[in-house]
Amino acid sequence: xxxxxxxxxxxxxxxxxxxxxxxxxxxxxxxxxxxxxxxxxxxxxxxxxxxxxxxxxxxxxxxxxxxxxxxxxxxxxxxxxxxxxxxxxxxxxxxxxxxxxxxxxxxxxxxxxxxxxxxxxxxxxxxxxxxxxxxxxxxxxxxxxxxxxxxxxxxxxxxxxxxxxxxxxxxxxxxxxxxxxxxx
Numbered sequence: 001x002x003x004x005x006x007x008x009x010x011x012x013x014x015x016x017x018x019x020x021x022x023x024x025x026x027x028x029x030x031x032x033x034x035x036x037x038x039x040x041x042x043x044x045x046x047x048x049x050x051x052x053x054x055x056x057x058x059x060x061x062x063x064x065x066x067x068x069x070x071x072x073x074x075x076x077x078x079x080x081x082x083x084x085x086x087x088x089x090x091x092x093x094x095x096x097x098x099x100x101x102x103x104x105x106x107x108x109x110x111x112x113x114x115x116x117x118x119x120x121x122x123x124x125x126x127x128x129x130x131x132x133x134x135x136x137x138x139x140x141x142x143x144x145x146x147x148x149x150x151x152x153x154x155x156x157x158x159x160x161x162x163x164x165x166x167x168x169x170x171x172x173x174x175x176x177x178x179x180x181x182x183x184x
Contacts (some may be wrong), residue, residue: 013073016064024064028057031074034146035081041141042085044126052088056081075156082138082157128178132171139164140171 015023035056040049059080067073129137138157142148143164148156150164157164 009074010069013067013069016061016073017067017069019064024061031077032057035077038078038141038146039081039085041129041145042082042137043088044130048088052081052084055084059084072155075158078142078156079158086134124179125175128175131178132174135159136167136171136174139167143168 012023012027016027032053036049036053039052039056040046043049043052056077060077063076067076129140132140135157139153142153142156143150150168151161154161154164
């Protein structure tokens with residue numbers, strides 16, 4: 001079953017490389033939600049994420065002729081997304097928390113102390129993630145939010161598996177230190 005999906009993806013990327021619009025549309029539909037989530041973790045801004053998402057797929061289309069079908073074309077997609085997100089962040093750092101403030105306000109009436117603590121935790125958590133070094137943050141987001149395995153991340157970012165492991169350990173260590181006031 002997995003081999004069938006891999007073969008289908010390879011065929012899809014081959015068709016994209018040849019300039020097949022319908023294959024690219026299928027690829028966009030398949031990857032758009034996960035790339036959006038990936039980018040949103042960087043920006044914290046829906047509008048900016050939408051803009052970067054469009055740019056990501058446009059740039060991918062522009063380099064389609066150079067696709068190396070022996071490697072992972074979706075790794076190229078995430079690499080483009082990551083680079084565009086980093087460019088955005090260097091111009092305007094993320095300021096929005098991960099949670100929706102409307103939900104917090106509704107829940108405060110149910111259990112105000114718990115929601116108050118959770119709101120601070122989520123805010124501190126987002127700030128802590130935003131302070132991670134660039135590579136560390138990308139690897140952490142790909143692993144924890146997007147569910148990619150360490151080996152998939154290594155292939156995607158074109159780094160060694162050991163580097164991924166080291167960066168995850170570094171990220172977790174930094175987050176533990178920054179969030180130690182919330183840990184009991």
